Amino acid sequence: MNNIKIYAVIVAGGKGTRMGNKIPKQFLHLMGMPVLCHSVLAFKHAFKQINIIVVAPKDDVDSAETILKSYVPKINVTIVTGGDTRFQSVKNGLNAVNGNGIVFIHDAARPLLSQEVIQRCFEGAMENGTAIPAVSVVDSIRMVDDNGNTLPLNRDKVKIIQTPQTFRTEIILPAFKQEYNSGFTDEATVVEAMGTKVQLVEGDIDNIKITNPADLILADIILKSSM
Amino acid sequence: MNNIKIYAVIVAGGKGTRMGNKIPKQFLHLMGMPVLCHSVLAFKHAFKQINIIVVAPKDDVDSAETILKSYVPKINVTIVTGGDTRFQSVKNGLNAVNGNGIVFIHDAARPLLSQEVIQRCFEGAMENGTAIPAVSVVDSIRMVDDNGNTLPLNRDKVKIIQTPQTFRTEIILPAFKQEYNSGFTDEATVVEAMGTKVQLVEGDIDNIKITNPADLILADIILKSSM
Numbered sequence: 001m002n003n004i005k006i007y008a009v010i011v012a013g014g015k016g017t018r019m020g021n022k023i024p025k026q027f028l029h030l031m032g033m034p035v036l037c038h039s040v041l042a043f044k045h046a047f048k049q050i051n052i053i054v055v056a057p058k059d060d061v062d063s064a065e066t067i068l069k070s071y072v073p074k075i076n077v078t079i080v081t082g083g084d085t086r087f088q089s090v091k092n093g094l095n096a097v098n099g100n101g102i103v104f105i106h107d108a109a110r111p112l113l114s115q116e117v118i119q120r121c122f123e124g125a126m127e128n129g130t131a132i133p134a135v136s137v138v139d140s141i142r143m144v145d146d147n148g149n150t151l152p153l154n155r156d157k158v159k160i161i162q163t164p165q166t167f168r169t170e171i172i173l174p175a176f177k178q179e180y181n182s183g184f185t186d187e188a189t190v191v192e193a194m195g196t197k198v199q200l201v202e203g204d205i206d207n208i209k210i211t212n213p214a215d216l217i218l219a220d221i222i223l224k225s226s227m
Numbered sequence: 228m229n230n231i232k233i234y235a236v237i238v239a240g241g242k243g244t245r246m247g248n249k250i251p252k253q254f255l256h257l258m259g260m261p262v263l264c265h266s267v268l269a270f271k272h273a274f275k276q277i278n279i280i281v282v283a284p285k286d287d288v289d290s291a292e293t294i295l296k297s298y299v300p301k302i303n304v305t306i307v308t309g310g311d312t313r314f315q316s317v318k319n320g321l322n323a324v325n326g327n328g329i330v331f332i333h334d335a336a337r338p339l340l341s342q343e344v345i346q347r348c349f350e351g352a353m354e355n356g357t358a359i360p361a362v363s364v365v366d367s368i369r370m371v372d373d374n375g376n377t378l379p380l381n382r383d384k385v386k387i388i389q390t391p392q393t394f395r396t397e398i399i400l401p402a403f404k405q406e407y408n409s410g411f412t413d414e415a416t417v418v419e420a421m422g423t424k425v426q427l428v429e430g431d432i433d434n435i436k437i438t439n440p441a442d443l444i445l446a447d448i449i450l451k452s453s454m
Contacts (some may be wrong), residue, residue: 009399030245132377134369138438140388140413142361142427143369143380150359150386150427152416153370160376186368189379200377206441211365214433214452218445225441 005101008043009093012108018219026108037071038111051081055093099173104164109210124201131166133203134159232328235270236320239299253335257284259272264298273345278304282320290437300348331391348393351428358393361386
């Protein structure tokens, strides 16, 4: 425990166009603080010695720096420029990882990350090498095939995937040396392409991704109700 | 159009235990009116001549009657006692359907039903016999197999199913004469067991199901922002 290094790569990728807003969603305010800062604080609270790496789109690197300096001046954060794809952005973030240990890869647009989820992911990755937080679905789910037919899926077997997707460095670093392919929709799929089986751990229904204005209001309510 | 009959079977099934509340969720207030009344009004607004059937659990029939008389006294609603399963509740509701036409089957816990969704379902069912409202997912999705392995699903092919699931009477009435089986997770699966292919139509991300307290607050925000 004393020798391993812990990293959080927080990916601020979105352009926020779905928010009907020119401010990228990770910079919008939630309880008086930009969305991005909430997960920075959550990781720092979980592990004092954590190395935090924020990946921001090229045009937003300066804003990210200003925001982090203003709101969380005492937390040392490495800011890295993102790429054209999620894969490239994470890969750029992982270039700042230098040592053996655990890497959390987290969406900056998920500010409601709880200490419990961080701990479950950490312990899962320590034990099995990978830990992908997932939650069950409440609605019925169907799959559409190439002919437009639809097939009901067993709801009990369907999981919605969240972040932080968490890995041992020995697993995640070689995985991101692979050539990009369009099947890489998240970090778990990148790791699986190496032949590594990923492990799901229990996520949190409140760990929502801010994708539209109502989500931000909902996040505010969830935060207030947890105080 | 003049001769066909239109029915809405609104199923108030839940016990509301997930709400941490003794009041069933369909009776909780949203903008000063019980959740149940919102969809009653939405259907009435869409079709003046509609026949509305509310299915309530045995213990809640009296409450449903009182609520409907108090809040929507001018709308004629048939109240039917539900059964032990969703299938049996819907079947009881369909017993009050007598004539050829279109039947909407709707969750009472989805108060944010828009006129656009009602119209798309109606037109879809008129044209093809079935219309199941569905929306796309924003998160990554995985399927867990019997060995605990997980498989990423192509997010573009996964649909979250909503209500009102809408059918021509010639399709839905015979389907509910079948013996119940545990694969009947919604009305679409019942119809499919007869060999009928169901058709998806575009739902609405705001057409949420109230399953926890935060959903009710979110519903309130969505309603206010649409006024």
